[in-house]
Amino acid sequence: MNYISKIRNNEVLDVVNKANKITKENHSNVVTLERAVLISWWCEKGDCSFCYMNAEKKRINNPEKAKRKVNGILAEVELCTRLGWNIEFLSAGYNSFSTEEVKNISKKMYEITKKGTWLNVGITNELKEYGEEIIGVTGSVEVMNPELHEVVCPSKSLEDIGNMLDVAEDLGFKKAITIILGLGESLEDINKLIKYIKEHKIDRIIFYSLNPHKGTKFEKSSPPSSLYYSWVVSTIRINFPKVEIICGTWIDNLANIGILILSGANGITKFPLFKMFGTKYGKRTEEEIKWTERELQGTFTDINRLGPLKSQYNPKYDAHIKKYIEESLKDKY
Numbered sequence: 529m530n531y532i533s534k535i536r537n538n539e540v541l542d543v544v545n546k547a548n549k550i551t552k553e554n555h556s557n558v559v560t561l562e563r564a565v566l567i568s569w570w571c572e573k574g575d576c577s578f579c580y581m582n583a584e585k586k587r588i589n590n591p592e593k594a595k596r597k598v599n600g601i602l603a604e605v606e607l608c609t610r611l612g613w614n615i616e617f618l619s620a621g622y623n624s625f626s627t628e629e630v631k632n633i634s635k636k637m638y639e640i641t642k643k644g645t646w647l648n649v650g651i652t653n654e655l656k657e658y659g660e661e662i663i664g665v666t667g668s669v670e671v672m673n674p675e676l677h678e679v680v681c682p683s684k685s686l687e688d689i690g691n692m693l694d695v696a697e698d699l700g701f702k703k704a705i706t707i708i709l710g711l712g713e714s715l716e717d718i719n720k721l722i723k724y725i726k727e728h729k730i731d732r733i734i735f736y737s738l739n740p741h742k743g744t745k746f747e748k749s750s751p752p753s754s755l756y757y758s759w760v761v762s763t764i765r766i767n768f769p770k771v772e773i774i775c776g777t778w779i780d781n782l783a784n785i786g787i788l789i790l791s792g793a794n795g796i797t798k799f800p801l802f803k804m805f806g807t808k809y810g811k812r813t814e815e816e817i818k819w820t821e822r823e824l825q826g827t828f829t830d831i832n833r834l835g836p837l838k839s840q841y842n843p844k845y846d847a848h849i850k851k852y853i854e855e856s857l858k859d860k861y
C-alpha cells in the first residue's frame with residue numbers, strides 16, 4: 529500500500545476536523561507569528577544533509593566572521609516585539625557562540641520581550657548555566673526514524689538529544705523538538721514520534737516542511753504535499769490536545785497556512801519577515817489566517833507598528849533598527 533492510499537484510508541479531512549475541534553477546546557483563538565532569531569551562519573558539525581550550513585561550512589573558513597553582530601540581533605528582536613511577533617527561539621550552529629555569550633544575548637532579549645526565550649543551540653551539557661532568560665530548550669530531532677536519522681544527521685544522535693531534554697525537564701525548563709517533513713520518513717514513523725513526545729514530556733513541537741537548499745543533496749527534491757503535512761499535524765494534535773504546535777511554511781507555500789491552522793497549529797513560522805512585510809505575501813498570510821476564523825497576534829501589514837527609527841532600549845541598536853524599517857518599507861508603500 530502506498531502513502532496516498534494509506535492516507536486516504538485515514539480520511540485526511542475527517543482527521544483535520546477532529547483536530548480543529550480539539551484545538552478550539554484546549555487553546556486560545558490566537559495564532560502567533562514566530563520568528564527564529566539566528567545568531568550565526570556557521571555550525572561546527574555542518575553535516576546534516578538538508579541544512580544550508582552544510583553548504584555554508586564548505587564556503588566559510590573563518591567562523592568568527594559568520595557570527596552576527598549582537599546589536600543587530602537585539603534590534604531585530606526589538607522590531608519583532610513591536611510587530612507582535614514571538615521569538616520562536618534563539619538559534620545557533622554548534623560551537624559558534626559560547627554558553628556565556630548565548631546567555632548574555634538571551635538576558636538582553638529578556639529586557640526587550642519581557643519573557644524567557646527558547647534556546648536552540650544544539651546538544652549541550654551546560655543548561656544549568658541558564659536562568660529565567662530561558663523558558664525552554666529545543667532538541668533539533670528533525671527526523672524520528674533512527675536509521676534515517678543516522679544518515680541525515682550523523683553527528684547529533686536521538687539519544688543525546690533525548691538525554692538533554694530530560695536534563696532540561698529536571699532543571700525546570702520546557703522542552704521542544706523540531707521535525708522536518710519530507711526527508712524520507714514513512715507514515716509509520718509517526719508512531720515513533722508519538723512515543724518520543726510521551727517519553728520526553730514534550731511541550732512544544734515545531735514542524736517544518738523540507739526547504740530544498742541549493743548545494744545540499746535535497747536541492748532537487750520537492751517539499752511534501754499540504755495534505756500529508758496536515759495529516760501529520762492533525763494526528764499529533766489528536767494525540768496531544770495540550771501540546772503547542774508551530775508549523776513552518778516557506779513563502780512559496782503560503783496556501784499551506786490555512787489548513788495547518790485547522791490541523792492544530794498554534795503558530796506559524798519560517799518567513800522572511802522584513803521582505804514580506806507590506807507585500808502581497810504578507811497580506812496573503814493574514815488572509816489565510818482570517819479564513820480559519822482565528823485571531824492573528826502581530827502584523828504583516830500595519831505600517832504604524834514599525835514605530836520610531838530609534839531604539840527604546842539602547843542607542844547602539846538605532847542603526848540596525850533604521851535598516852530593518854527601511855527594508856520593510858522599501859518599494860512597498
Ligand code: SF4
Pocket residue numbers: 571572573574575576579580581582620621622650668681684
Ligand atoms: S547541527 Fe543544526 S546547524 Fe548544524 S548542520 Fe545540523 S541542522 Fe545545520
